Amino acid sequence: MKLDRNDRLVMIGDSITDCGRGRPIGEGSSDGLGRGYVSLVEAFLTSAYPELNIRVTNTGISGNTVRDLQQRWQTDVLELKPQWVSVMIGTNDVWRQFDRPTMPEIHVLPEEYEETLERLVAQTAPSVKGIVLMTPFYLEPNKSDAMRARMDQYGGIVKRVAERNGTLFVDTQAAFDRVLEHVYPAVLAWDRVHPSVAGHMVLARAFLDAIGYEYKRNNG
Secondary structure, X not given: OOOOOOOEEEEEEOHHHHOOOOOOOEOOXXXXXXXXXXXXXXXXXXXXXXXXXXXXXXXXXXXXXXXXXXXXXXXXOHHHOOOEEEEXXXXXXXXXXXXXXXXXXXXXXXXXXXHHHHHHHHHHHHHOOEEEEEOOOOOOOOOOOHHHHHHHHHHHHHHHHHHHHOOEEXXXXXXXXXXXXXXXXXXXXXXXOOEOHHHHHHHHHHHHHHOOOOOOOOOO
């Protein structure tokens, strides 16, 4: 498992990460970490690796794009001095192009998305042990659907950035696609974007797989 004793993991993103987390910084007991995949990741880590004393922090904000992350990166990531950073962003970058097509000023197009994500990773890498880049996703099994195709394009960008910078990479869309072979999308997200508990478990498991979590590990 890649995280070590007393490591701090900051997980940043949009509403899928936020999930009602505490303010100003989401962590601690109760709903401090929100009610999504971040809290599930923390629960798995604490239950299987209690001796590592891993601190998980949620700084997701609903509605954010990568442009928003850039504006708050210093305070919501760097100043928290994490050893590990997880980033899942892109849903709103794509969604706004479809649900608000007449407002181009809020659209984050592929070139800006890639350049900004690259810049954030390059800025952060020297001060952390590792970075996990998670793709955005859209729970539409028809890959020719316009929004699904665009989301896949942004997922490809995340993969390229991860490969260029040597970060860990989580293909969340691939993880969901395996489940969508057997269930209707609404089982995982009523709007194809905001996951159910089962959907958040898919995200948590994909993240844990990337960091080498051992499900059968005995505490000790």
